[in-house]
Amino acid sequence: MMEELVSGIQYGFEWETTGYIERKIHYGGQPVIYYQFKTDASGRMIHVVPDGCVDLLFCCHPGKPSARVCGTVLQGKALYFESDTIYFGVRLSARLSLLLPNLPLKEVIEIQVPFEDSLSKYKNTGAIIAELQGFSERIRGFEKLCMPILSGDVRSIRMIDYCLTSMQRSNGSVTIRELAEDTGYSERYIRTKFEQSLGISPKLYNRIIRFQRSLGSIVRGASSLTDVAMEGGYFDQSHFMKEFKSFSQHTPIQLRKLPKPSSPFL
Known part of the structure; x- marks a missing residue:
């Protein structure tokens, strides 16, 4: 696995x-x-x-x-x-x-x-x-x-596990149609089981994956926000900025300017 x-x-x-x-x-x-x-x-x-x-x-x-x-x-x-x-x-x-x-x-x-x-x-x-x-x-x-x-056994969620793997490997770009073709289940069944299991839609989970990948790049100090947007699979800079602020309450530029503590753990 x-x-x-x-x-x-x-x-x-x-x-x-x-x-x-x-x-x-x-x-x-x-x-x-x-x-x-x-x-x-x-x-x-x-x-x-x-x-x-x-x-x-x-x-x-x-x-x-x-x-x-x-x-x-x-x-x-x-x-x-x-x-x-x-x-x-x-x-x-x-x-x-x-x-x-x-x-x-x-x-x-x-x-x-x-x-x-x-x-x-x-x-x-x-x-x-x-x-x-x-x-x-x-x-x-x-x-x-x-x-x-x-130590739970993920085999009990085999279909959802496959979808999660595909979504993460594709950086949140795989479609429900593609998942249906790969698994043999209908799009409706996959969407229903996904929402029943995770409590959110596959589309929203894909968006969260893209956001988290972009957030990781910015936190690690990526120099170009244009590159971050492209690597994150966003259509354009406007789409990237809107999505990022919705998920973080900050624009990427604002996030970079936030103070970072340097004190050791007490």
Whole structure:
């Protein structure tokens, strides 16, 4: 099985907090991004963008630990986080997100659901993770507590898995008609199953793939926005700018000008 290609970039977590750190680990060929950051003393709104992934987010506040399942947003927005608090997160690939037990992804699109309401089997995980000290220890703790989440069998979603692979390999340019020709299923069936599984349409997922690829190029310092637009499969600069601002709340030029912290993790 090929590796998930969508990177799940969330620049707000890295640029608008203190000492962001992350680590990618593969489980059965599927990447999981672990990350951790600390909010400032006043608390703040942090920008999030569409990525097609599900995040398991742990608030490690000593007095009020919590754990939430966070579905992808569909456009750029800002969310409030507790002040002076460490957050530990686990970003699942789209494939692993589909295998979360008894949790249809369409029920968490653009919302955050407490673990006890959505993953009741793991309802005590938040308190345990909050008591652990250090990024690496929290990763080990999550692996110990939640390995069934990380080791799901993607064969149970074979058709959707094929569509995800094709869409990611094509940089979001493959059409539903092409997927129907490749799989032997009708366009209507593929569209219905995709929306039932991920909670969004194939067309929107393709758009998110293109946005995330372009976002990655800009975050890595690509010099030419024209090249970024072309490589992202956009029709023209106007289309690129409109789409990018819809998904990020910033134009590419504005995004480049945002301040980036340099302080080490505390």
